[in-house]
Amino acid sequence: MKSNKKIIHLIAAARPNFMKIAPLYHALAKEEWANPVIVHTGQHYDLNMSDTFFRDLNLPDPHIYLNVGRGTHAEQTGGVMIAYEKILLENRPDLVVVVGDVNSTVACSLAAVKLGIKVAHLEAGLRSFDRTMPEEINRIVTDAIADYLWTPSPDGNENLLHEGVDPAKITMVGNIMIDSLVMMTPAILREKTREDLGVDDKDYGVVTLHRPANVDSPDILLNLCDALIRVSEKTSLVFPVHPRTAKNLREFGLYEHLSNAKGIILTEPLGYNAFMNLVFGCKFVITDSGGVQEETTYLKIPCLTLRPNTERPITVTQGTNHLSTPDKIEADLKKVVEQDRHNTPLFWDGRTAARVVDIIKATFS
The missing domain is CATH 3.40.50.2000 (Glycogen Phosphorylase B;)
Known part of the structure; x- marks a missing residue:
């Protein structure tokens, strides 16, 4: 029937x-x-x-x-x-x-x-x-x-x-991304990502990079790596490396440059719960992702987005997000960490x- x-x-x-x-x-x-x-x-x-x-x-x-x-x-x-x-x-x-x-x-x-x-x-x-x-x-x-x-x-x-x-x-x-976050919060809290990596709550930043504009050019990627290394001298960074980014880091001879930095921990890509466990405890996020802009706004975590624009402007006008460029990371990071704008958008x-x-x-x- x-x-x-x-x-x-x-x-x-x-x-x-x-x-x-x-x-x-x-x-x-x-x-x-x-x-x-x-x-x-x-x-x-x-x-x-x-x-x-x-x-x-x-x-x-x-x-x-x-x-x-x-x-x-x-x-x-x-x-x-x-x-x-x-x-x-x-x-x-x-x-x-x-x-x-x-x-x-x-x-x-x-x-x-x-x-x-x-x-x-x-x-x-x-x-x-x-x-x-x-x-x-x-x-x-x-x-x-x-x-x-x-x-x-x-x-x-x-x-x-x-x-x-x-x-x-x-x-x-x-x-709908916030639905996933709310739904999975108990499982996220049970994860041991921070413990396994040996990082202390609110004493590290999280990095995610994968967009072609940031990772496909040797010069731009080198500038990004240098900026991240400078940031890591003040605050340690955990960087789950996207496959595209890992491929280019190796191809451009930059992987060791980044991995040798004392303040940077490179990891394989993480599952959702493991990654969000990392985000839940961080001081700030440096990203070029769309979804992370939303999640950090909801969680009231400072976020620096390495893009000239965003299709999610409400994360900038109401949330915790700030747009930046590789050459302005350090100055903009200071601004976004110190800002006091963190309203949760409607719905x-x-x-x-x-x-x-x-x-x-x-x-x-």
């Missing part, structure tokens, strides 16, 4: 995506009317960057795995579209939920929309206004074609309205998934 449950595909490709779909998967799994299906495109695959996150977030193995793998932007986008279209033709879902701004986000949206399948973009409306960022193109295209646009903050609504989007498509639901409360479930139920029941 055919089930009356609504089939809802949750698209995941990179580890920030896993954190965004996890709360929604768990919330939908409790509903008798819903059948949430995790679709892992395989766009980013690394044991510590993928499988560990599924375990940490109590997610089941992906129900559908597209196994697309790495490649150029066109190769990834086209590969995901081709693979996902076959899935959609075989078993048509009622709704496709895409999150974030990776190539799989826009690829799955295109494949679904062209088959007349409804698409919702969770984390819609974010804009850096920098079209040199591939993620910005993915955000713009996805928001232009999606049927439902679920925004994390008021600026998301404003951006979409400015672009001429029908207001009926837009709903501010809050920040960053751990209830975003519940609001989304209510919307889906009202729309499809």
Whole structure:
């Protein structure tokens, strides 16, 4: 007998995506009317960057795995579209939920929309206004074609309205990343990352770097390494090294330069709980990540973001975030550590998934 449950595909490709779909998967799994299906495109695959996150977030193995793998932007986008279209033709879902701004986000949206399948973009409306960022193109295209646009903050609504989007498509639901953080806090607190690394609470900083603009140029990466070494002479740093960054550090002959610094601890990429255990106890974060800007704002931890812009400006205007450049790290770090701005944005409360479930139920029941 055919089930009356609504089939809802949750698209995941990179580890920030896993954190965004996890709360929604768990919330939908409790509903008798819903059948949430995790679709892992395989766009980013690394044991510590993928499988560990599924375990940490109590997610089941992906129900559908597209196994697309790495490649150029066109190769990834086209590969995901081709693979996902076959899935959609075989078993048509009622709704496709895409999150974030990776190539799989826009690829799955295109494949679904062209088959007349409804698409919702969770984390819609974010804009850096920098079209040199591939993620910005993915955000713009996805928001232009999606049927439902679920925004994390008021600026998301404003951006979409400015672009001429029908207001009926837009709903501010809050920040789903904070749901993951709230959901996993007990497990995060049980982790022993700080203890294992031998660091004292509020006496170290955390570093994460992976964006091409920061790590793909030998000169820029050298400047970053030198700045981090200078910072580490005053405050020790723990640096979980992203695979892309590790590859370039070795290729440019900089890995030993960094690892020989007495105040810097380099580690392999960490799972979500282990990494957040590290963040919970730190004095500050130096990053170029999007998600970390949000998590530090919620946790009221000073954050220095090494980017000229951010698609999450509310973390700067209300939160603890400050934009910087490699040559200004030391001066800006002093500012961000001493600042007293730490308001939690509206709906960053751990209830975003519940609001989304209510919307889906009202729309499809």
